[in-house]
Amino acid sequence: MKVTILGHGAWGSALAIHLCQSHSTTLWGRDPDALENIQRERENKLYLPGIPLPDNLILSTHLNEALLSAKLVIIATPIASLRSLLEAIHPLTQVPIIWACKGFEPKTGYLAHQIGLEILGVDYPCAVLSGPSFAQELAKGLPTAVTLAAKNIDLAQELMRELHHPRLRLYASEDIVGVEIAGAMKNIIAIAAGLSDGLQLGHNARAALITRGLAEISRLGVAMGGKSETFMGLSGLGDLVLTATGPLSRNYRVGKLLAEGQRLEAILKSLGHVAEGVGAALEVMRLANQYHIDLPISRMVEALLNEQITPQQALLSLLNREPKRES
Known part of the structure; x- marks a missing residue:
């Protein structure tokens, strides 16, 4: 062929x-x-x-x-x-x-x-x-x-x-919708994972971010018509784990370099590739508002990318949330 x-x-x-x-x-x-x-x-x-x-x-x-x-x-x-x-x-x-x-x-x-x-x-x-x-x-x-x-x-x-x-x-x-939502949102969570590693918060924190990030992806994806099982598959969990842990991940590197104090503009210029999570963060928050869904990690990343908060403030915004049931 x-x-x-x-x-x-x-x-x-x-x-x-x-x-x-x-x-x-x-x-x-x-x-x-x-x-x-x-x-x-x-x-x-x-x-x-x-x-x-x-x-x-x-x-x-x-x-x-x-x-x-x-x-x-x-x-x-x-x-x-x-x-x-x-x-x-x-x-x-x-x-x-x-x-x-x-x-x-x-x-x-x-x-x-x-x-x-x-x-x-x-x-x-x-x-x-x-x-x-x-x-x-x-x-x-x-x-x-x-x-x-x-x-x-x-x-x-x-x-x-x-x-x-x-x-x-x-x-x-x-499930085209579920696959595409997962592919878009995992880049945002990867930025958060890179931020966590850049702040040297340890493996426990990164594992928690990835897990709760998957919950956010599933929450929005199902609301938009995706199937819950998609987010447990290769295009959901699989892609998220790779992008949020692999040093070859551009989005992970964005988060890590932000934690080290570099400016976003300089980071993107140095990458030489597109980091899709940067553009996706704003759009995901628009969808979260449209569907009335709480996405705290995505919201934190979007505020960080827009320089509304510092990496340290981003961390505190997550740690200071009220305790709640897992599901």
Whole structure:
């Protein structure tokens, strides 16, 4: 099967490296200079340094050319680019589209499937790929397991069978809302976990933050129509644990560096990658107000990112809450 991946960042490149073992794979990017460097070096030195690109991986900056004869399109860009890409490719192809974007669209606050619904329509074959997956590890061939969710479970299972591999195990779901909410909110909790570690509060505190953070994700996700079991799966608990404990996590590093006294603007500039939790925090609090749901950790992170409180005050805001039943 010919697969076209849009987005030559870390995740898009990692997926391309993996998929070209079993499929004819093209990796597209909009930056000709960057693609030329990657083509010449046969390595994405900016996002996946030290990992060579397979000889059979095709690189392209021409969208029409990249989509030609493709049977599946995977969009692996930040969610801010999803709308423009869907608008560009919709007239060119009618094949299934998988997006691997997490978070909320800036300005509209839409989740990825809401953008897809607006542009592609209700019956277009599309799905979301999400779960605990550091790009560097997949690119190195280390085992990874993720969730593939589509409104049509038959489509999810069909795509799962096509892409399933011993080193990239896929599990089908029909809970797009739950998968996307979990993928967006886990980044906020990861910032809180990084903050806790940066303040040297210990493993007990981090475990408590992750556990109570999962409760917040489930609370909002179920209110929005997600299934409670989704949040106990790979795209929920699995992704949260990885993002809130792994040093490769950008969002975790944001929290840790904030605790060390660095300013958010300087942190984001130094990362060189998008930290989705920064943009997601404000949108999650808007949804919390809309659904009348208490999300104390998310609220604390949002106030910290907006410099309304210091890291120490953020800690006190959680510790000083009234005791309550766990569930």
